[in-house]
Amino acid sequence: MTDAELAAVLAKSTGEILLAIRKAGLLHGRSLGIAGDRIANHYILDALRAQRPHDGILSEESVDTPERLTHKRVWIIDPLDGTREYCEGRADWAVHIALSINGEPAVGAVALPAQGVLFRSDAPPAVPQAPSGPLRLLVSRTRPPVEADRVAAALEAELVPMGSAGAKAMAVLLGTGDVYLHAGGQYEWDNCAPAAVALSAGLNATRLDGAPLEYNRPDPRLPDLLICPPELAGPVQAALA
Structure with a gap:
């Protein structure tokens, strides 16, 4: 199994586990989120240790240690990106499985389980054509950054609130958004898999x-991110300057 195949299998199967837990209806609210995070994380860690025992791991749901810094190959995972959306029964949550090699986002898989969609870096989809209407700027539905308002005003774009980072990033590939802009705080597990796929x-x-x-x-914080077609990067950055 190649690294990309492993990432895809892990993302898909973890999503199926999370859907089954939610569908069972035995847990709700905070308890559902805690169980989903914990079970998904344990499954992914056990699978990676069995399949890639010599690689490092960085997970949102595990205590970080300096040991990963001794590895050139490090799996960077978010077992449940968008726990709030998952608990609320929404569809805009994701599973992130990525492999960083020498610091670059080399391999990635992002599952949107509630939407039945899996994105993988070894089989990327074609990017849809931009619509004829206003640009659609994907932002957090709970913490939209002030930078987004500046870009929206400069480019006459409309803000599209959405849940998890993975869901917003993949919306650009699905054609339901044009630009994903984030500022104000993320970590490597929030965007490594989406970046690899993008x-x-x-x-x-x-x-x-x-x-x-x-x-x-050493510090896994990665505070800001821009995912969009290359021709839009310049105008967005100019609006932020």
């Missing part, structure tokens, strides 16, 4: 200032 599809995936995304750093 880059494989030919999209721009950078920091807001155009700097490349770097992974497996």
Whole structure:
């Protein structure tokens, strides 16, 4: 099994587990989110340790240690991206499985289980044509950044609130949004898998200032992100300058 195949299998099967837990109806609210995070994380960690025992791992749901910094290959995972949306019965949550090699987002798979969609970096979809209407700017439905208002005003774009980072990033590939802009705080597990998939599809995936995304750093915070077609990156960055 290649790294990309492993990422895809893990993302898909983890999503199926999370759907089954939610469908059972035995847990609700915070308890559902805690169980989903914990069970998904344990499953992914056990599978990675069995399939890639010599690689490092960075997971949102596990205590981080400096040991991963000794590895060139590090799996960066978010077992349940969008726990709030998952608990609320929404569809805009995701599973992120990524492999960083020498600090780059080399391999990624993003599952949107409630939508029945799986994105993988070894089989990227074609990016849909931009619509003729206003640009659609994907932002957090609970914490939209002030930078988004500036870009929307400059480019006459409309804001499209959505849940998890993975759901917003993949909305650009689904054609339900044009630009995903985030500022104000993320971690490597929030965007490594979406960035790997976006880059494989030919999209721009950078920091807001155009700097490349770097992974497996001592501090896993990665505060801002821009995913969009390459031709839109310049206008967005100009609006932010």
